[in-house]
Amino acid sequence: MAADERLFSLVVPVLNEQEVLADTYVTLTHILEGLGRPYEVIVVDNGSTDGTPQIAAGLCTRDGRWRYLRLSRNFGYQNSITAGMLAAQGAAVMVIDADLQDPPELIPEFIAHWERGYDVVYGIRDKRVGESVLRTWPTMVAMRLITWMSDEPKLPAHSGDFRLISRRVCDALALMPETNRYVRGVIHWLGFRQIGIPYTRRGRTKGASKVNWRYLTAFTYNAVINFSVKPVRLFALAGLGVLGLTFLLGLIWLCGGMSQSITGIHLLLLLNLGVLSLGAGVIGEYVYKVHIESKRRPLWLVDYTINLNPAIMARPVDAAAGAHPPHIVARPPEKPRAAA
16 A cells, blocks of 8 residues: 555544543644644544544544544454554554543654654553552553463563554555454564553543453453463463372372372362363364454454545455455445534
């Protein structure tokens, strides 16, 4: 995809953000206009059911630099930011959430590092303020677990999707066809020249977070399964340990060193059965991932767009082969509706 060498693209994923979107527009416009370069903002709506579409349409009508990409349903956060990045036309593409918990005032610093030759500039959540311990502690533990479980190259600890990527990284990302996506892991795996910027993540001032225990658990599980073989190896080691202990206790029992009731061996056999069951479950999860990938379903479907070409392609490699991208079905842009 041809890119304007000076154009900066900012992707803003949204899901039911009617409380904050107007304020987000004001804050981001103030910062982006100070960059001294052309820019575009792509709002990716992951199936909002509140007034977000109407507000976004009003913003796009008022400001042609803002684009709106409405997905046909909620395809998940990872797929939504991928859709936005691959729809962007800038030489640099950055992602920031609409709640602006990640500080938008750091955008010029991210761009400065990109201009110095870095292909990936990612934020590192050094501190978190304005959030409860019940909200921050599980997130920090999950991030550390993902980093520890990841295979080489190791994922940076406490990094998020608040990041900037160059055009060549964006084009390389378009060649990654997997359905089960962990975008920050994929981008780190791509390599190129990368640098992290520590920052303080703030609490929300309006609206409600979409991250709950269920989402965090599923997110962590998906990240670990996608970027690590350690779960299978850990269960293999656990099974080997239980097998060795069972053999040792069996020898002790044969030598008369244990009660004839062999209660210990019974318990150990139950433990062994538990380890095998858990191991089978983990292996089954990997098999399920392969099953999902083999279907080659669309990563997302587009409902409609505003100020954006509806024929958005998620895999440029398909176009290079002369094939129509089967996973994008977009109807013509609707007439923008007045902002609520």
